[in-house]
Amino acid sequence: MTARAAAVEDLVPLAAGLGFGGVGLWRDCYERAGAAEAARRVADAGLRVTSVCRGGMFPQPTATGREARRADNLRAIEEARVLGADCLVLVCGPACDGDLSAARGAIRDGVEALLPHAEAAGVPLAVEPMHPMMAADRSAITSLGEAVDLVRGIDHPMLGLALDSYHVWWDAALDEGLDRASGTVLTVQLADWVLPIHGQLSSRGMPGDGVIGMDRFVQRSRAAGFEGLVEVEVLSDAWWAAGPEAAARAAATALGAITDTVPVPQH
């Protein structure tokens, strides 16, 4: 999504050329090519799919809505299976009617109902705690601690966390949450908090351009047992305007500037 305008057939050579070890794919990125063709291109380039985004959106006001969402979530799992993705990210969904407590119940029920399918497909599901400013339209799961409670409460080997610096950096309980998250982190995504914020979604900065201590965030994620490739997921009107190549290059530079405790994979 950092290089939003690039479909998978353009994204893969771009990422490989810049030395990335993998790509995180939003579903629209391979919609035209299809998951099988996308998987082939990723494999041929020696990359891996670090995550597929997204399933979720569990709270729905109608039975029809719930059924449509369930069908879409099953398609997302199947796509993630075909792509051999490290995980399918769950953007769990907001309250339909302002009732966050009911939404949280619907999310738990929805995740539990999806897990047998995820297990059959061999696709881990990653609950993403999202920034509280997204509680009304993207997710009622608004803190790492809450997400850990959900994941630990369900306690299933195919269920874990998607950890995005932009969503959780502000939290006084972040370190405590990371301790409790240990062993359940399925993907780590980086975006920085840059001022001013001009909206909820696409106001993010490249790692290093904002206020979040990225070295510490990555190192704490490693201490919580995450050994995979770190993603850069910068939803940014500015970087989208700059174009996929400039954004991908900036992401590679930003990742290279981080003092990680796990060696960059050779490829």
Add this chain to the structure above:
Amino acid sequence: MTARAAAVEDLVPLAAGLGFGGVGLWRDCYERAGAAEAARRVADAGLRVTSVCRGGMFPQPTATGREARRADNLRAIEEARVLGADCLVLVCGPACDGDLSAARGAIRDGVEALLPHAEAAGVPLAVEPMHPMMAADRSAITSLGEAVDLVRGIDHPMLGLALDSYHVWWDAALDEGLDRASGTVLTVQLADWVLPIHGQLSSRGMPGDGVIGMDRFVQRSRAAGFEGLVEVEVLSDAWWAAGPEAAARAAATALGAITDTVPVPQH
């Protein structure tokens, strides 16, 4: 601040005419008139000052900055004393350098240093937990639970909380925080979360226009022991454009629509 363009000499008759029992004052609102003149006008109209906004901004990168802030906080306490305000709201301040943990320490130190002066003046200090989207530029205190920890940790009779629906509504631990806050809530402020958010500060809606369950929020605040006047604090480009009279009228209507458990004071 809902009626931002109105200085205190215009605000007071506007509020009294609409049946409000009091006014919450940002300091620029009485800058020209002065606190003493503002106090006289408020008293003459049979109103009270429910809060003064703001003191705080404790983390400062330099000794000069800290001293300037300390002097300003003492002025704010003196103004709140002259105004007979129910409390002085503390917007505690962001990290200077991205280090939220250090900022939280500086905030605690700053509050403790201010308390003897608040006590001497008889002005309660109200720590306001602010929305996490303001962590980088307004306050490192980003949740009710964190604010309660701060207030309970210091445990001083002149220290409590400012509780604003807009800042805390998203929190899965809100009810637990309100239980723990019992007896320490010094002011309750209402603003609603309306979509889309176009920035951090001035994207708020009138109570009832957004997704926050206002009846429940007010009733839970009452259950936590708050018996004072409920404020409407809507920082909104749209309402600022509509002008003070329209905004104040809408605020009165919004307050009237809330099922409160404490009778509206007669005046």
